[in-house]
Amino acid sequence: MDFDFTEDQIAIADAVRRYAEDKLAPEYQAREIAGKIDRALLKEMGDLGFIGAELPTEFGGLGLDAVTAGVIVEQIARADFNVSYVQLLASLNGSLLAQAAPDLAADIVPGVCAGELILGLGLTEPGGGSDAGNLQLRADLQGDKYILSGEKASISFASQSDFLLLFARTGTPEEKAKGVSAFLVPMDLPGITATDYDDLGTRAVGRGSIFFDQVELSAKYLIGEEGKGFGKIMHGFDYSRALIALQCLAPAMASMEETWQYTTERHAFGLPIAKYQGVTEPLAVFDTQLLAAQLLAYKTLWLRDQGRPHTKEAAMLKWWGPKLAYDAIHQCLLTHGHMGYTKELPHQQRLRDVLGLQIGDGTAQIQKMIIARETVGRVAVPYG
Numbered sequence: 001m002d003f004d005f006t007e008d009q010i011a012i013a014d015a016v017r018r019y020a021e022d023k024l025a026p027e028y029q030a031r032e033i034a035g036k037i038d039r040a041l042l043k044e045m046g047d048l049g050f051i052g053a054e055l056p057t058e059f060g061g062l063g064l065d066a067v068t069a070g071v072i073v074e075q076i077a078r079a080d081f082n083v084s085y086v087q088l089l090a091s092l093n094g095s096l097l098a099q100a101a102p103d104l105a106a107d108i109v110p111g112v113c114a115g116e117l118i119l120g121l122g123l124t125e126p127g128g129g130s131d132a133g134n135l136q137l138r139a140d141l142q143g144d145k146y147i148l149s150g151e152k153a154s155i156s157f158a159s160q161s162d163f164l165l166l167f168a169r170t171g172t173p174e175e176k177a178k179g180v181s182a183f184l185v186p187m188d189l190p191g192i193t194a195t196d197y198d199d200l201g202t203r204a205v206g207r208g209s210i211f212f213d214q215v216e217l218s219a220k221y222l223i224g225e226e227g228k229g230f231g232k233i234m235h236g237f238d239y240s241r242a243l244i245a246l247q248c249l250a251p252a253m254a255s256m257e258e259t260w261q262y263t264t265e266r267h268a269f270g271l272p273i274a275k276y277q278g279v280t281e282p283l284a285v286f287d288t289q290l291l292a293a294q295l296l297a298y299k300t301l302w303l304r305d306q307g308r309p310h311t312k313e314a315a316m317l318k319w320w321g322p323k324l325a326y327d328a329i330h331q332c333l334l335t336h337g338h339m340g341y342t343k344e345l346p347h348q349q350r351l352r353d354v355l356g357l358q359i360g361d362g363t364a365q366i367q368k369m370i371i372a373r374e375t376v377g378r379v380a381v382p383y384g
Contacts, residue, residue, distance in 0.1 A: 003295075005067075005071070008068075009067065009068050009071055012053075012068060012071060012072065013071045013072075013074075013075055015048075016050060016071070016072050016075035016076060017075040017078070017079075019045075019048065019050070020075055020076050020078060020079035020080070021079055023041070023044070024041075024076065024079035024080040024083055025078075025079035025080065027080075028079065028080045028081075028082075028346060028349065029343065029346070029349060031080065031082060031083070031204040032082070032203045032204050032349060033203075034204065035196070035203050035204060035206060036160060036204060036206060037082065037083060037086065037160070037204050037205075039115075041083070041115075042086060042115035042116075042118070043114070043115040043116060044115065045083075045086070045115050046113060046114040046115025046116065047114070047115065049062050050072055050076070050087065051086060051087055051090045051112065051113050051114075051115055052087075052090040052091060052094045052109070052112055052113035053068060053069055053072055054066055054068060054069040054091060054095075055090075055091075055094045055095060055098060055109060055113060056098060058106070059094065059098050059105050059106065059109040059110055059113065060109055060110030060111070060112070060113035060114060061094070061109075061113050065301075065305045066239065066242075066301040066302075066304045066305050067298060067301045067302055067305060069087070069091050069243065069301070070242065070243055070246050070297060070298060070301045072087055073087045073088060073091075073243050073246050073247050073250075074246040074247070074249070074250045075250070076250075077246065077247045077248075077250035077251055078250040078251060078253065078254045079254075080204075081202070081247065081248075081250075081251050081350060081353040081354065082202055082203075082204035082205050082353060083204070084247050084250075085156055085157070085202070085205050085247075086115075086118070087243075088240060088243050088244065088247060089118070089119060089120065089121060089156065089157070090112050090113065090119065091239065091240070091243060092121065092236050092237075092239060092240040092243075093112075093119045093120075093121055093165045094109045094112055094113070094119065095236065095239065096165065096182075096236045097109055097119070097165065097184065097223070100182065100223050100224045101184070101223040101224060104184050104220075104221065104223065108163055108184065111162075117162040117163060118157050118160055118161045118162050118163075119161065119162070119163045119164070119165060120155055120156060120157045120158070120160075120161030120163070120164045120165070120187075121155070121156070121164070121165050122152045122155055122164045122165060122166040122167060122185070122210060123135075123152070123167050124152060124153055124154045124155065125137060125150070125151060125152055125153055126151055126153045126209075133176045133177030133180065133230055134173075134176065135167060135168065135169050135180055136150055136169065136173075137149070137150030137151065137152060137166075137167075137168045137169060137212065138150055138168060138169055138170075139166075139168035139169065139170050139181060139183060139217070140170070141170070141219065144218065144219050145216045145217060145218055145219060146168075146170075146183065146216075146217045146218075146219060146221075146222070147214055147215070147216060147217075148166075148168060148183075148185070148191075148212040148214075148215040148216075148217055149212055149213065149214055149215075150168070150211075150212055151209055151210070151211050151212070152164075152166070152209065152210045152212075153209045154197075154207055154208075154209075154360065155194075155207065155208060155209065155210055156202075156205050156206070156207055156360075157205060157206055158194045158195070158196060158206055158207060158208030158209060158210050159194040159195070159196055159206055159208055160206055161187050162186070162187055162188075163184055163185060163186055163187060164184075164185040164187055164210070165182065165183075165184060165185075165223075166182070166183045166184070166185045167180055167181070167182055167183075167229050167230065168180070168181060168183060168229075169181075170226045170227065171226070171227055175227070177230035177231070178227050178230070179227060180227070180229045180230040181222065181223075181224075181225075181226045181227060181228065181229040182222075182223040182224065182228070182229030183217060183221050183222055183223060183229075184221045184223060185215075185217060185221065186221075189215050189216070189217065190215070190216075191212060191213040191214055191215035191216070192210065192211070192212060192213075192215055193210070193211045193213070194208055194209065194210045194211070195208045195209050195211075196208040197209075199356070200352050200355065200356075201349070201351075201352030201353040201354075201355055201356050202352075202353050202356050207356075237314070237361065237362065238304070238310055238311050238314040239301075239304060239314070240361060241300075241314040241315065241317055241318040241361065241362070241367075242297050242300040242301050242304070242310070242313070242314050242317055243301075244317070244318060244321065244322070244357055244361055245293060245296075245297040245300075245317035245318065245320070245321030245322075246294070246297045246298075246321075247357070248321045248322045248324075248325035248326075248354045248357055249290055249293055249294055249297070249321055249324070249325050251325065251329065251346075251350040251353070251354060252286075252290055252324070252325035252326075252328040252329050252332075252350070252354070253290055253294075254346075254350075255328065255329045255332035255333075255346070255347050255350055256283065256286060256287060256290065256328060256332060258332070259283060259331075259332040259335050259336065260274075260283060262335065262336060263279055263280065263283070263335070266337075279335060282331050282335075283331065283332075283335065286324075286327070286328040286331060289324055289328070290324065290325075290328060293317065293320060293321050293324055296313060296316065296317055297317055297321065299313065300313040300314055300317060311370065311374055312370070312371055312374035312375065315362075315367040315368075315370035315371050315374070316367070316371060318361065318362050318364075318367045319363075319364035319367035319368060321357075322354055322355075322357040322358045323358055323364065325354045326351060326354050326355055326358065329347055329350050329351045329354065330351060332347050333345075333347040333348060333351060369381065369382075
């Protein structure tokens, strides 16, 4: 077994980290206040090859592997958790579109990789998060157009996306997931409006709702066949969940590095607080767990690169990674004492930002059900 990154992966990690520390980290809190990510910054990252690097070259990517995509997400997220959503969505949506609708992908994905377009994901609805097969938003075919009616909720980049990978019901409610289809939707169509939530964290991403009021969408924007949309996105989540784990672990590791250094500088009772086991013991525990989770994340991406199943590992990462990151950052904040509670230090924002991914892209309860299903089969599925 070889746990080393390749020379190219190490070089990419170094380049992305230098860029992120120089360009992203200093404005992490400013982007939260602004509530958006500057398009010039996206274009700069696109020019450097930091977006969708694993996507095929014919779609604007670099044709690299999933492990390298994870390296990029991790280094970006260390500096700015919110900016790393750009890489995450480009990888998830870009790969889905490239596989299922290469003609549409050829028109859109190069712009995503170049940092010129944001491609959002429209799955969650007000009444359906974990129950993703129970979508209510309708897409009804009338002639050569689909009429879209309904609402999507909790959508990242709701008001910043240029296109949306939309999942809508084309069949009957009784068909559940088999009646769900996928579409590529230009966000400037008449009848589409978006609102942003006043969230606790990830404010630069701008989570919100998108409303479709009798929107006319050309049938050419159907991805694949009707009724085939749900399976595609569920398969794609195996990939994004591994990336999400690295996205959350990275700021936690940054907080840990800063906190270990702080324990050597802060004195209490005439000694560095690193002398006291009550201070260092919880940090040592989190260091151990963070490394273990990081290794599982890269193993999962390696399995994907080998074309091997990784659903179980991805589900493990999705429930464990965000929670572990939150708990580790929380401990770092506490270790910094009264200063950790201020906005002078980044721990509070990292804490708020990673918290959202204990909810988004699948709750811990759903992930544990998936692990059980992958272990003992469908006997572990309570609803089927």
